[in-house]
Amino acid sequence: MAENTVKEFAEAIGRPVERLLQQMKEAGLPHKSSDQKVSEQDKETLLGFLKRTTGGGEEPTRITMTRKVTQQLKTDGRKSVNVEVRKKRTFVKRSELDIQASKAEEAAEEAARKAAEAEALKQAENEAEQKRMAVEQARREAEEAARRELEAEEAARRAQQESKGVEPVLDEEALKKAEAEKERRKQEEKRRAEQARKARANPIVTAVDDDVVEEPAEVLLKTAKVAVADDKPKASKPGSRKSAGGKKTGSRREDDFEEGRLSRRGGKDDRRKGGRRSGGPSREHGFERPTAPIKREVLIPESITVADLADRMAIKGSEVIKVMFKMGAMATINQVIDQDTAAIVVEEMGHTPKLQKENAIELEVLDNISYEGHEITRAPVVTVMGHVDHGKTSLLDYIRRAKVADAEAGGITQHIGAYHVETDGGNMVTFLDTPGHAAFTAMRARGAKATDVVILVVAADDGVMPQTIEAVQHAKAAGVPLVVAVNKIDKEGADPDRIRNELSQHEVISEDWGGDTPFVHVSAKKGTGVDDLLEAVLLQSEMLELTAVPEAPAKGVVVESRLDRGRGSVATVLVQNGTLRKGDIVLAGLNYGRVRALIDENGKQIDAAGPSIPVEILGLDGTPEAGDEFTVVQDEKKAREVALFRQGKYREVKLARQQKAKLENVFSQMEQGQTASVNIVLKSDVRGSVEAIIGALKDLETNEVKVNIVSSGVGGITETDANLALASDAILIGFNVRADASAKAIVEREELDLRYYSIIYELIEQVKQAMVGKLAPEFREEIVGIAEVRDVFRSPKFGQVAGCMVVEGTVYRNKKIRVLRDNVVIYEGELESLRRFKDDAGEVRNGMECGIGVKNYNDVKVGDKIEVFDKVKVERSL
Structure with a gap:
């Protein structure tokens, strides 16, 4: 910091000069005048003195901060009211004892929390163990009861066979199967015991096995019956599903049903235990019938066929055709419908339509590119x-x-x-x-x-x-x-x-x-x-x-492009943001491609170009126009889709972007509430004519319409004039001059508005007519007829009907009316009916009687006058 005088130092710190000199004298400094210089060492000496004398060396133990925020609120009258909100917060520095006490308190809380968690974990483990033991006990009891019941049934069956003298037939295969099932059950018991032991050793693992599920007693009983029935040898003939006594042991359908239900409730072990075919594949499917209609978000492009629309809603095409038929639209399965019709059909069927924009592909690619990051000055x-x-x-x-x-x-x-x-x-x-x-x-x-x-x-x-x-x-x-x-x-x-x-x-x-x-x-x-x-x-x-983000994908503008023999398309681009690297996929206007080489202005190949660096790139599939924006994208397939879309829509996009300016519609682009202006590029044969035309056009200006002379000069209309008119949406006017070949080519290609004049009054008159066309029109009311109420009747269809005599002009059915009582307007509206005797009439002339029904008004009285008026547009002039 540069040295300053005592006076400047006092102004900087906001202190009187006399007081500052007194304090400097007390601090032992030699300053006696306001013009003497104050060095950095003098300031430090003064600061140390002030700290010692005022206690400024001690650290503050309490700091209070006040914050003010001013906001604007709008009332119902749309007036702005300033509201000031003040917030005050005090920070207190804690002492060492407070800090130690706080740490001790936090340590005690942490110990208590850990003890509570350990106790809760131990209690959960005990509850899980008790639950598992209860489930095991219930399962064993159910299996034992089922086994006793089956043994009693088997004993009764054998006694019946012995009484009839029939020897029981034993199935060897069934016996082997029962022995294998018993061995498998023993192994399963060992596995569960081992899992329980591990769960008790590790509190993190739950003590209840995933396969053990608490079920109602009747379900456990059925499970046990099926398991015991599989263990018992069946005294039946091979291939038979009936017992030796002719009793049916259960159909395959019932066994499959039990297998599926037990599998869904009990898990994989229950499927092995309760399944009729142990170890076989499960026949259960994952389909569940929806409990409520499914509402989908249907993406609708610009045009879509009925079949595609039905496929996106996951319904049959005939359903869509049926809905369209009820709506009054006949369509076939392959008919193409527009976006609005498809949206109405989707809403009618209970789904949510999502309209896809025409340039959705382009927006999807470009909007997903992020240009956020650390900004630097470019x-x-x-x-x-x-x-x-x-x-x-x-x-x-x-x-x-x-x-x-x-x-x-x-x-x-x-x-x-x-x-x-x-x-x-x-x-x-x-x-x-x-x-x-x-x-x-x-x-x-x-x-x-x-x-x-x-x-x-x-x-x-x-x-x-x-x-x-x-x-x-x-x-x-x-x-x-x-x-x-x-x-x-x-x-x-x-x-x-x-x-x-x-x-x-x-x-x-x-x-x-x-x-x-x-x-x-x-x-x-x-x-x-x-x-x-x-x-x-x-x-x-x-x-x-000017700022840029060098880490972002590159984007910029094409300066020029050419077709070079041996190298193909060569485009000179200017990087405006991000960094362009070799191998990037570039989308430039109607063209795309992968960057094969980057060449600087000296002809040397480089690997990357940052913001504000111009380079030549090789690898595009064509030569983009000068001024086209280029962007680096991630997906080459998406870049090709966007390029093809732009090529297909080139004409429409071009017309929408350029917004032609013609005398007939020059004001159609003006927004309401803004001053309209006519942009003109004027060329004349002599300087005097230019000045005269500009002066005459400026005289036509009003508060609503302005004339903007973009460019004026002497000589023929050149290519520069045409480009300037294109860029500024201006009208090209040539007074006693003509356009050259290059300018005509631009005018024809870009469809500019070019007009030749040789008489100054014709020029001014046509510009004046265009300016008048944009002036806000004026409307004047004109009374076209008056009818006097002579009597009032009641109609069951129209309510109150006034019997009138047309005393002036003509009464029309489709024009506005006013009801006058004592020459005071009491109602303004429309006619609901106009009749001549029993027939409807479009108009009733002077001197004729008629019946008039006033719409939404039933207080017409005898002597009132019904005035029929029309609004006439009045053309304005400058």
């Missing part, structure tokens, strides 16, 4: 513009320390060049050297803003020329800040003040004159003032606060 992108031979390329050459124009035919720049340089201060600046202003305007016409700052080069010995004026117009139309470089100041006849005077006529005011445009005197040959020019450019960029 370098500005500068475009050098100006008149021919004013030194644009020479100035850029000096900055780059390389000759660019030497490689060009005729020593002039014939294509767009993009270069980045580093200044002496370590800052980077990217330059776009344009051959004219057509490319600059073409980029902006496609919605791409590639330039941050414009350097306008003007020769000090030549002055402001036509292309200089065009450059100013283009920069202002794009809303890009200007930096004027007054070049060739070392030549004889240089007059920088002349440049300021001439540019001020075009609303380019120097900072020295109170404007916002910096003027820098430079010499492209000697390098005079170049550093000041770069400093002015960097200052303008700092005011713009």
